[in-house]
Amino acid sequence: MHEIKDRFRGFLPVVIDIETAGFNSKTDALLEIAASILRMDENGELYIHETVEFLVKPFEGANLEKSALEFTGIDPFAPDRNDMNEQEMLGQLFSKVRKELKSVECKRAILVGHNASFDHGFLNAAITRCEIKRNPFHPFSSFDTASLAGLAFGQTVLAKACEVAGIEFSNAEAHSAKYDTEKTAELFCEIVNRWKQMGGWALADPNMEESMASFM
Numbered sequence: 001m002h003e004i005k006d007r008f009r010g011f012l013p014v015v016i017d018i019e020t021a022g023f024n025s026k027t028d029a030l031l032e033i034a035a036s037i038l039r040m041d042e043n044g045e046l047y048i049h050e051t052v053e054f055l056v057k058p059f060e061g062a063n064l065e066k067s068a069l070e071f072t073g074i075d076p077f078a079p080d081r082n083d084m085n086e087q088e089m090l091g092q093l094f095s096k097v098r099k100e101l102k103s104v105e106c107k108r109a110i111l112v113g114h115n116a117s118f119d120h121g122f123l124n125a126a127i128t129r130c131e132i133k134r135n136p137f138h139p140f141s142s143f144d145t146a147s148l149a150g151l152a153f154g155q156t157v158l159a160k161a162c163e164v165a166g167i168e169f170s171n172a173e174a175h176s177a178k179y180d181t182e183k184t185a186e187l188f189c190e191i192v193n194r195w196k197q198m199g200g201w202a203l204a205d206p207n208m209e210e211s212m213a214s215f216m
Contacts, residue, residue, distance in 0.1 A: 001042060002040055002041075002042065002043065002044030003040060003104070003105075004038070004039060004040040004046075004104050004106065005104055005105045005106045007040065007044075007046075007192075007201070008110065010106055010107040010108070011106060011107070011108055011109065011110040011138065011141075012037075012038075012097075012100060012101055012104060012106035012108070012109045012110065013038050013046075013109075013110055013112045013143060013188065014035050014036070014037055014038070014097055014100075014109045014110070014111060014112065014137070015035065015036040015038065015111075015112040015113065015181050015182075015184050015185035015188060016033065016034070016035050016111050016112065016113050016119045016120075016123065016181065017033070017034050017113065017114070017119060017177045017178075017180040017181035017184060018030055018032065018033045018118070018119045018122045018123065018177060019031050019032035019033075019072050019074060019175065019176070019177045019180075020068065020122055021058065021062065021063065021064040021065050021068045021069055021074075021076070022063055022064070022065035022068045023065075023068075023118075024063070025121040025122045025124070025125035026125055027062070027063045028062065028063045028064070028065060028068070029056075029058035029059060029062035029063065029064055029076065030056050030058075030059070030086065030122050030125075030126055031055070031056055031058065031072070031074050031076055032053070032054070032055055032056060032074065032176065032177035032178075033053070033054050033056060033089065033093070033123075033177055034051060034052065034053040034054070034177035034178040034180075034181035034182075035051065035052050035093060035096070035097070035181065036048050036049075036050070036051045036181050036182055036184075036185035037049050037050045037051075037052075037096070037097070037100050038112075038185065038188075038189065039104070044196055044201070045189075045193045045196065046188070046189040046192050046193055047189060048182065048185050048186070048189065049100075051178060051181060051182055051185070052092075052093065052096055053177055053178040053181075054083075054084060054089040054092065054093065055081055055082060055083035055084070056083055056084065056085070056086060056089050057076070057083045057084065057085050057086075058076055059085075059086055059126075059129055064076065071175065072175045072176075073175065086126045086129060086130055087130045089126075090126060090127065090130055090132055094132075094134075094135070094136050097109050097136045097137070098136050101136060108136060108137070108138055109136045109137045109138070110137065110138050110141055110142060110143060111123065111137055111138070111142040111143070112142065112143040112144075112145065112184065112185070112188050113142060113143075113144065113145065113184065114144070114145045114146050114158045114180070114184045114187075115144065115146050116142040116143065116144040116145075116146075117142070117144070120140075120142050123137070124139065143188065145158070145161070145184050145187050145188050145191070146158075146161075148187075148188070148191050149161035149165075149187060149191065152165075152191045152194065152195075153165055158174075158180065158183060158184065158187070159171060159174065161187055162183055162186070162187055165187060165190050165191075166190075167183065167186050167187060167190065169183055
């Protein structure tokens with residue numbers, strides 16, 4: 001039986017997308033974040049188990065770039081915006097991730113993102129601002145679907161990679177954290193699952209480590 005804890009050496013991939021008010025993780029506001037938690041079926045294939053989304057209040061003194069807000073269409077001061085501060089958001093997100101880690105017996109989460117360094121940078125900056133000591137995510141390692149899609153499909157733009165992979169993508173719905181997270185998660189699952197179907201994941205073979213050791 002295949003288990004996700006064995007696929008990525010004990011790490012649980014959690015797909016993250018963050019919408020912001022600029023490109024500087026230290027000065028610009030984090031406005032939306034979504035996370036897709038992945039699971040593995042009995043055949044060893046990944047699928048989206050659950051997606052959670054949070055609307056986030058700009059932290060005190062945060063910079064809000066007008067061009068970034070126009071691009072995403074987010075109004076951080078909309079009266080009907082049901083948002084929360086970064087501390088509350090991280091508490092709820094990390095509680096959800098830790099519960100899943102325990103359920104599937106993984107030791108730590110690893111961030112999956114499209115151009116992952118961007119999302120990882122904003123997540124880590126929020127963690128630093130909130131002085132959170134127990135971070136369930138690996139602090140610097142990640143899986144980048146832009147690189148993986150470039151290898152698998154010859155495309156690095158999310159919409160183009162999804163098109164080649166046969167994943168439906170709507171440009172009208174893009175640039176919301178939830179939509180982009182789920183499309184990134186679908187893309188990551190498609191790449192990992194295709195690799196397995198092509199015979200690329202032989203870790204279930206007990207002779208694999210011995211065979212690999214012979215090349216080292």
